[in-house]
Amino acid sequence: MGELAKLLFTELDLNCDKYTYMKYVDDFCIFYSKYIEGGNSEYFRYPEYKGKSYFAGNRLDIKWLSYNISLVILKLMKLAEDKGYLK
Numbered sequence: 001m002g003e004l005a006k007l008l009f010t011e012l013d014l015n016c017d018k019y020t021y022m023k024y025v026d027d028f029c030i031f032y033s034k035y036i037e038g039g040n041s042e043y044f045r046y047p048e049y050k051g052k053s054y055f056a057g058n059r060l061d062i063k064w065l066s067y068n069i070s071l072v073i074l075k076l077m078k079l080a081e082d083k084g085y086l087k
Helices: 002-011 025-037 062-082
Strands: none
């Protein structure tokens, strides 16, 4: 997911000032890839954990994760529509 996000932002030369809804999408995907897919879910930060606190445990908050992945998909659909890829 992280590699795809990097490729997308590079290939489309995305300007987050113009497409403000895309801000932090690449960061989320990169961190997801690095920590969740990389097998270090304990380092994946959740908004509820402030400061230097990290998720400590072997259970992921699937509701939180699903919500954020759904937002990424919706933002990608909006971007495709704005760029004229969807009609």
